[in-house]
Amino acid sequence: MTSLSPTLIEAWIADFLVSADPKLEWLKAPVRAHRFLPLYVGWSSTLGLRPDGSFVRWDQEAASPGLRPLSIGYWQRMAICQAAKTRPELASLLPPRPVDAVTCSVCGGGGTIAGAPQIVCECGGAGWSIPAEDKSDPPG
Numbered sequence: 001m002t003s004l005s006p007t008l009i010e011a012w013i014a015d016f017l018v019s020a021d022p023k024l025e026w027l028k029a030p031v032r033a034h035r036f037l038p039l040y041v042g043w044s045s046t047l048g049l050r051p052d053g054s055f056v057r058w059d060q061e062a063a064s065p066g067l068r069p070l071s072i073g074y075w076q077r078m079a080i081c082q083a084a085k086t087r088p089e090l091a092s093l094l095p096p097r098p099v100d101a102v103t104c105s106v107c108g109g110g111g112t113i114a115g116a117p118q119i120v121c122e123c124g125g126a127g128w129s130i131p132a133e134d135k136s137d138p139p140g
Helices: 006-018 022-034 073-083 088-093
Strands: 037-041 045-049 055-059 067-069
Touching (some): 022 037, 022 055, 037 073, 055 073
Antiparallel strands (some): 055 067
16 A cells, blocks of 8 residues: 655645535534544545544544544545545555455446446445455444
């Protein structure tokens, strides 16, 4: 896995904080407070990347919203794949396909669902999955 420079991630965070997208205005306060780049924004959770390269999760609907580590590889890959659609450099964070991985039967290995690119495929966008991989605690 290739790493991205902390300076580049900080620059992307700064870009996010000055973006004019009104749909994401609510997310600027936690991004500013916790210094993370949003990679995937779900209904109740946001998955992100910190300048030190660590993956995090911010649960906006939790009783006390806060940042916590995101250690499940499946959700990390999904977040990277989704964010790489707008920031292709993030794809360098994807791990190599493991030998025990199987090609996704839903997308045929392409990472997107034909005719419905707005829907996240069950492989998360990688085009492959690892049988019996932990997918617990999904981001809503």
